[in-house]
Amino acid sequence: MKQAIKHLMQKQLMWLINIKHLLSKMEKNECESFLQREFHTSLNKKNQYYMKKTAILFSIFVMISLTGCTNFLTTQSLSTYTPDVVFSNPTYAKDAVMGIYDLLCTDYTYSSRLPLSYTTNSDIEFAGADEGSYNQNNNRGTSNYFASPDNADISKVWQTLYQIIERSNLCIQNIPTSPATNDPSTKAEMMGYYGEALTLRAIAYFELVRTFGDVPFTTKPAAPDGSNFLLPATDRDTIMDHLISDLQEAEQYVPWVGTGEYSSTERITKGFIKGLVARICLARGGYALRNKPGYPTERGSDWQKYYQIADNECESIITNGTHKLNPSYINIWKTLNQLQVDNTYHETMFEVALGLQHSGEIGYSIGVRFYTNPEYGYGNNANVVNTSAYYFYMFDPKDLRRDVTVALATFGNSSGATQEFLQQNPISYNIAKWDQRWMSAAFLAGNLHAQGKVGYGINWVMMRYADVLLMYAETENELNNGPTPAAIDALKQVRRRAFNSIDWPQEVDAYVNALTNHDSFFNAIVKERALEFGGEGLRKWDLVRWNLLGTKIQEQRDAIAAMFNRTAPYDTLPQTIFYKYLPDGQTIDRSSMNFYQDWGTTPPDPSFSSAAWLSGLSATNQALYLLRINLFSSGLNSAAGVQNRYLYPIPTTVISSSNGLLKNAYGY
């Protein structure tokens, strides 16, 4: 009897062990193979005993499935990682940060909209348009301050910028708590990524506040339960204060360019972060359209405090010496067009690394206008950013930057010719800094067969060292109510590069030395920044923070009218322009042209071609161009009476999903 019981208990025990064995298999998610095996065994053995056993086993499965197989329902794709894996080591954490950079390359960020459509219009850059398209609900309309809240691109820009913020927030939340950050051997690396994420978030927020004004602000990732979906708009000054302190933290973690993996300025480095602090400080201390009754344009509080921070940051960049001016202005652009990064001077302090054939309308929507032709292939649509004779004549004739900046000719025409054609329309010049003739062989190979837009891949330069020098000169002048020797030196550095050394005594030393008081120096800065940064997307924001946007745009309109009317200071300009082609037969020889002298209507010799110029244009054309130049930017002073309305409307989709927390202001 005892033995029988013992035997029975042993049997029971065996079963229990079996079950335990099964359970452990289940936990390893081996349900599948086990069940298959068991099933096949059952098929093979006809013996009823085994059948019975199988049946019992199956009923056990039922029990097990209730208890042991819980992992079975919790699955994950091998092609994805959960955040704890992503932030567990520097390699994956870097990939997550590169995922933020990735968003800088969309059409709605630095591949197209932000640098091209959203930094126009100023007095020197505007969206090329005719009366038919100036107020359309498209990007040209947006550039002309006619944006409608229904504009689909605006909502995509908004969305993409917040996507950058969310990806950054995830990195910023997860990196500090990662075990790799606590490990001394990888801490520096991890904190470098942390600093980059802080900076990328600041870039996105800064774009948001200067484009839309007050916007929702969060530094925490979106909570899936919806608790932080609905956020009111935060005052832009509060946001910028936060960004400034974030960046001042970030610059402690990210090294100067040329250190370790930060080998080029296609990554964020210390110098750029410092420069960005300065840029945000100037905006914070500058003027902005305010969401108050009457929508006044007012200066931010404590401007001196912020100018001082900017001054300090610029000074430390200059003192450090990592970033220098490229001695040749034209080479900055040739290098960029060649898809190369300047690792000698590091003048370009941060470049968004767009990819050839993948992204980038820089060179396509801005640059010398190319018509489709057999030599360079598919044409471009460079009229997204245009400039005018006003800008051309702003340059000193000896200024080397003039012909690198303003393109007075298109390459080719609608019949596919392969030479330059003079642009007679004085409000339809292009920006010359991007030119297919300078571009890489790889680009040309692709473009020759192309029958559509290709990704030009030319990096967008977010900041140049020249900007740091001029910001420094400006803050020194403002903080000391007049130029300091340091300010004078900074301005002279920028001007020296713009002229041949033979012209330095007059154009650099005499010119700058004559700027003895605050106002004259400030005005020179206003002009110098126009000359230095044409087409680089800085002018509009400079004019906004100086509260000069409307004034300067009107100056441009008046200048065009004066040119047509031949009134001072344009009364000596020619009515007919003469030009010759260089021996290559393709390029118009700029030095042959009488831009500043009136030679009458007879060519000096028969080798010259001639064309009507400014006041020599037909009355019909003049009237048409005047109509257009007046239409350009005419949304700035809105029909509803809001002045200086440079801010864009918050997209309708954003407002409708905000549960009433967000509203459009400024008469939108």
Place this chain on the structure above:
Amino acid sequence: MYLFVFALLSFSFSLIAQQRQITGTVKDATGEPVIGATVVVKGIPSIGTVTDTNGKFSLNVPAKASAITVSFVGMEPQEVNISGKPMNIVLKDNAVALKEVVAIGYGTVQKRDLTGSVATVSSKTLQEIPVTSAAQAITGRLAGVQVTTTEGSPDAQVMIRVRGGGSISQDNSPLYIVDGFPVNSISDISPSDIQSIDVLKDASSTAIYGSRGANGVIIITTKSGVAGKISVSINAYAGVKNLAKKLKMMSPYEYVMWQYELDQSSTFTGYYGAYDDLDIYKSRAPIDWEDQVFGRTGIQQYYNVDINGGSKTDKYNLSVTRSGEKGIMIGSDFGRTNVDFKFNTKINDHVNVDFNTRFARTSIDGAGTSTGTGSNTFLRNAMKYAPVNSLVSQSNYINEQMVIDPTQLSLLFNPVQLAQDTYQRQVKQSVVLNGALNWNIVKPLIFRSEFGYQFDNNRTDNVWGTSTPLSKNNGGLPIGQITSMGGITWRIANTLTFNKTNFLPQQNLNLLIGQEVSSYAYRQVVNQSMYFPAGMDAASILAMMNLGTAQPTVTTESQPFNMSSFFGRANYTIRDKYLATFTFRADGTSKFAPGHQWGYFPSAAVAWRLSEENFMRGKIEWLNNLKLRLSMGTAGNSRIADGLWQLTYGTTDSKGYYINENLASVLVPGTTLSNPNLKWETTLTRNVGWDIGVLNSRLNATIDAYWNTTFNLLLQQPIPTSTGYINQMQNFGRTSNRGVEVTLDAHIIETPKFSLNATFNIAFNKNRVDEFRYGDATYKTYSSGWNGTSQPLDDYIIQQGQPVGQMYGYVYDGMYSFNDFHFDTTQKKWILNGDATGATTAAIAGLFGYGNYFGPGSMKVKDLNHDGTIDAKDKTVIGDANPIHTGGFTLNARYTNFDLSAFFNWSYGNKIYNANKIDYSSYLLSRKYQNLLDFMSLANGRFTTIDPMTGQNIFYGQYANPTRLQQINQGATMWTPFLTIPPLTSFDVEDGSFLRLSTLTVGYSLPKKIVSKLMMSSFRIYVTAYNVFCLTKYSGFDPEVSTRNNPPVTPGVDYSAYPKSRSFIGGVNINF
């Protein structure tokens, strides 16, 4: 075997005394003798005989014997009382009997015992009309089952909706069960293998499938072997098909006149010539691109051999099918091979094993018509591409290598070249292995264990040649891409059934408990290579992908979709009168976070056979059957993408960050915010139904009324984009479907020589969004997106209290007249009367993209809120994609050896959003050199802006001449198509009602006598015409269309669908 029985029985006769002889003849319904039918004495199975070659039998029976039973394989057994006279017995085809057994999930039930709402298509119906797919087999035949073939292409997506569909954002397709195994699609089931199709409609029937049954369940049973007889059947047909309808586009002359109106510059005149010379185009015949692309005569072929047989212990069925189709569109081909094998063996008296395997290989050539995004699809190229080339010498445009052709401005592509240059070949292979073990443990207890495994192996090859948009945007060189996808599905189910008749006196009990687990996962590899040498052919590119510039390989391992379920069902019947079914199912899914994975779905149904009650039985002679059914139950839905409950990082993003021109590797979160609180969407259904049989069951009717409510809708809700995401899956809202379905089945005449049957079904369904919130609002607009991200946007609306599928736009009001405008002589443009600042004029012009062409002759829409301007506030509901009723009717007639069958189906009251019409009658996105529909011709009264005398644009600007403009447009009736961003107006919303003679078949069967001499058991030849005619007011290609269904909130859009065809086939069915 019959001989053996005969011998055995003959032997036993001699042993029995006191006998009398009976004689008789056994015939089938057609009057042909049944040879070899078994005749036995009722209650004494040892006494019997078989019929001879004339169907005659004679049998000595004991005196006390009262009746005999006559049976034959494939026919319904019959019991006949013994009479003195020779007996004439007519056996009916078994098909009727099969119809009586209905699959209800993990088992079958006799139709008379059904408590739920189930619709059935029998094999008999399926045999009569050859169909190319299972979905086609049920189109219009079942009340409450709406089948829409979304396009005319051979591989078109078929949209099946059972009783509307409750979910707003999720897939509303029913669950497909083939031989007990859930499958994703029924498109690769060979139609001649189908034994029957049952559709479970109410929750009490679907609840046993729990989670996946919320949108109905379609159960397909394939043919099984039949014991005792080997039969071979051959089905084959072949036929031709042609484009059913063409749309008329403008003539070459009208086309160039319109292009001139768009552009009077040298770009136009340089290519097409000066205005004064444009008359020359009147003499040109158009290049009919529509015909060149879709004008091909398609060829359909179908061959099927089915071998079926077995012994007492083993039964098998082997079927091989090969079908092919050359589509009407150039380059569009389709081929499919199916091999199905089903085997059942009895291991012993208690255990038998079912095994079946299906192999399907489908190849689809050609990229179809919808390829390309937004307004860049194939169909529009075929419709809108320039119908005429320049008649001007092109030498001016030839500059060494490159010809500049202004038609490039159209961004259209030569449709023939494009179709030839867009190589696409999809090969889909699947192998399904199903096994089941049935074990009769003790008498009422049966244990069944099922195991299924499915491998999917799909490969798609694409080559974009130099004339394709993709290539043109990438250096103008060919691009190759190979996408390989491998999927594995497995499933295990165990059920234990307790089935006892007379469990208590006159009470039957059937209990089922079961458990099921399943899993699906796939892996995908995408290889792309670019910049192949121009002129390299597709086959070489795919064979030598290394010759191009390799792009990063993208691999995806899916998140396994796992499910675990437990279920039970009890059927209880009392005295055949009172029937009750209770079902309960618990489902766990990997779609949700732990804690939310399980859903519980109970249901109950009762039925009462009133005709069995004493107060009815025999009282009303004409009423044979009257049954009342009531049911209520719940079902769940978790058909959302995997992994939505947790944040994960993936490796691909749109553009890429190219440090030093090298792509940086990234890890990025998705654009949908995770939601760990997701839970089951639940549908509560209530059903009341009547089954009525009258006049000796010659006329049967089934009437069902239902009310389904779906709670906790799984809804992709847009969330504020300041979260960094676009949307999040949430459980939100409530919808309902209410409706009535009637099915009538009449055997009008049934004689040996002549029979006439008719079936009719009609279904009314009303869909309603009961609860909906979006922020503070109770509505939200959605975009069908046929024009990409451009207008018309927000063209559908979901509103609380209204159905899903409401088209949202402006009310068309003809065109503006000269009385509406005055000409502003300073701006030289038209300004609306009463618009002092010109702001309203500019706003309306901007809204439609009319630009400076806004004025008299512009399309006009109603200012519904009378605020003097047109804006989004003037939009309203202008159409509903839901039909009021749908249905079908069939007439089957047979006279001697001829048979005729006609099948009609219809839809009434639904609207179609004719997006093609918008595209083909506007200046969409300012693309010039695109042709328009013929109704836009000047000859048809289009308003024009060109002075025919001078060729000048006198509408606005330099040459503006308001008086002359009015003079030349006096007779104008059609607005000017200068709209660059056309809105959706009621002009484009059309009545989609139709009545279609879907199939018409005439067949002839050889008489049995001849057939048996040819060693066949039957031989039938037939001809069938499909899509014979379609009565509709719809102006597009075909009213049965819906091309924008993802998410399913924008039904009824007709954009770039592959046009439907009309086809004629001839075929043969042979049985040995």
